[in-house]
Amino acid sequence: MTSAATLSAGELAALLHFYADAGVDALLEPEAVDRFAEFEAMRASRQAAVRSAPRAETTASEAATPARNAGNRQPPAPRAAAAPPPAIPDDQAVAQARFAAESAGTLEELRSALTTFTGCNLKNSARSTVFASGEATSGLMVIGPMPNADDDREGLPFSGRAGQMLDRMLGAIGLSRETVLLTNILPWRPPGNRMPSQPEMDICRPFIERQIALAAPKSVLILGNFTARFFFGTGETIHALRGEWREISAGDRVLPALATLHPVDLMAAPINKRLAWTDLLAFKAGRGQPSA
DSSP states (O other): OOOGGGSOHHHHHHHHHHHHHTTOOOOOOSSOOOHHHHHHHHHHHHHHHHHHSOHHHHHHHHHHOHHHHHTTOOOOOOOOOOOOOOOOOHHHHHHHHHHHHHHOOSHHHHHHHHHHOOOOTHHHHOSOOOOOEEOTTSSEEEEESOOOHHHHHHTSSSOHHHHHHHHHHHHTTTOOTTSSEEEESOSSOOGGGOOOOHHHHHHHHHHHHHHHHHHOOSEEEEESHHHHHHHHTOOOOHHHHTTSEEEEEETTEEEEEEEEOOHHHHHHOGGGHHHHHHHHHHHHHSTTOOOO
């Protein structure tokens, strides 16, 4: 085998030109070299250097060569979700609600108290705090169970189709939403329109009772099964509770109240409109006349 060491400069140049013309693009070492072993040794050396170097120096090196390290960086870990506000024990939340409600001397102050109150978890998922609307001095109050999706979106009680049905119900006896005070037991929509838990109802009770006491209506129209059970303290259905004057308490006030079907009930079963019509006529004719 010809050795490059025995060739003159001219012979070596001629030999290289010959190899190039023949298509040779790489030269072999006299002895085989394990490039894989070389790579592993180099990688081990680099890892040892990184482990032995101070963390601050490593960080500085990475910061100095962002382009070189960009391809090797792992994507940043996702941030943990914001922690929910600390939970308040139910009994403390009820006490806070009672204090906030009793501290309000007007309906507007009560609205502000509800807006700033954070003791009920329903508020965390609701879009709006839905307070009363209409005429507070009319002497007539209409109370439903809780805001629905339309109420939550608009920030007003009895919005959407249910509100349109209520408008027709009131219009049939010469009233309108502008001439009565409309409200709900709960000021916040439960997620997915689920039924509220007992602690949630207990927390919201001081606010609706204070609202009734401040409005001081002469009579109350109660809409739906949930609302009737809430005020009358019974497990009977709306069909057993409707159409009869009863008394409800709010603070130191005792008020006459008449229950009827909720507008949603009438949309689901139009045949019940005849029952609601009878109740509305009784409400119009016998306001403030609870049964003995």
